[in-house]
Amino acid sequence: MEAESQNRGHTDGSSIEDPLEGRRERVILVGQGGARHTLEPCVTPEKFTMGEGTFAFQCTVGQAGDELLHKVVVYTMTGGKSGEVMHCRNPRFPNRKTIACEIEEVNSDGVLRLQRIERAL
Numbered sequence: 001m002e003a004e005s006q007n008r009g010h011t012d013g014s015s016i017e018d019p020l021e022g023r024r025e026r027v028i029l030v031g032q033g034g035a036r037h038t039l040e041p042c043v044t045p046e047k048f049t050m051g052e053g054t055f056a057f058q059c060t061v062g063q064a065g066d067e068l069l070h071k072v073v074v075y076t077m078t079g080g081k082s083g084e085v086m087h088c089r090n091p092r093f094p095n096r097k098t099i100a101c102e103i104e105e106v107n108s109d110g111v112l113r114l115q116r117i118e119r120a121l
Contacts, residue, residue, distance in 0.1 A: 054096075
């Protein structure tokens with residue numbers, strides 16, 4: 001896998017002032033024989049982890065107060081998307097059919113609270 005900068009300007013074409021302009025990156029899965037699969041654009045892809053035949057990572061999706069909010073995306077080793085958990089970070093695979101991550105909640109005082117969850121794939 002490799003992450004590569006993607007400076008494509010206005011991705012949805014509806015806003016001249018896109019706050020994420022130039023910050024999106026794309027993740028490219030390079031398979032056996034050099035086959036390349038471009039995955040969906042992501043802001044700050046990080047925390048990559050591998051499961052049995054799958055991998056996951058987190059992307060930044062927004063901000064609440066001083067805290068960044070994330071989503072976890074799960075892909076098969078052939079590049080097919082098999083799951084997504086919004087407002088979650090730190091992905092792990094406790095077993096081959098489950099993704100675990102920490103749900104993010106920011107209260108009215110701007111304090112981040114994380115709670116570990118598991119979701120079936």
